[in-house]
Amino acid sequence: xxxxKSELEVKIVFLPSNTTSLLQPMDQGVIAAFKAYYLRQxxxxxxxxxxxxxxxxxxxxxxxxxxxxxYNIKMIWEEVTVSYMKGEWHKI
Numbered sequence: 001x002x003x004x005k006s007e008l009e010v011k012i013v014f015l016p017s018n019t020t021s022l023l024q025p026m027d028q029g030v031i032a033a034f035k036a037y038y039l040r041q042x043x044x045x046x047x048x049x050x051x052x053x054x055x056x057x058x059x060x061x062x063x064x065x066x067x068x069x070x071y072n073i074k075m076i077w078e079e080v081t082v083s084y085m086k087g088e089w090h091k092i
Contacts, residue, residue, distance in 0.1 A: 015058045033084065037076040045072065 003051070015023070045068075049055050 029088045030080075030085070033080065034076065037079055038072065040074050041076050 041067070046057070046060050049060050049063075
């Protein structure tokens with residue numbers, strides 16, 4: 001986790017009004033994919049910890065914190081491909 005940057009670059013873009021109904025299907029697809037990636041990553045990490053350190057599920061959950069969640073989110077976002085996002089945008 002040493003490669004996690006301490007500074008984040010954030011870009012805010014204001015969308016035109018009345019675009020929610022157009023963006024919602026794309027948004028739902030991206031959220032569903034993200035949840036699936038997150039679940040897979042979390043389960044893989046849990047199994048890895050249990051196999052490597054012999055930790056129980058209770059110990060793993062007790063040790064899991066916001067920093068680890070953010071690290072997992074970073075890893076998951078890197079898995080989302082440009083072609084997937086383009087496919088979602090084409091649904092609009």
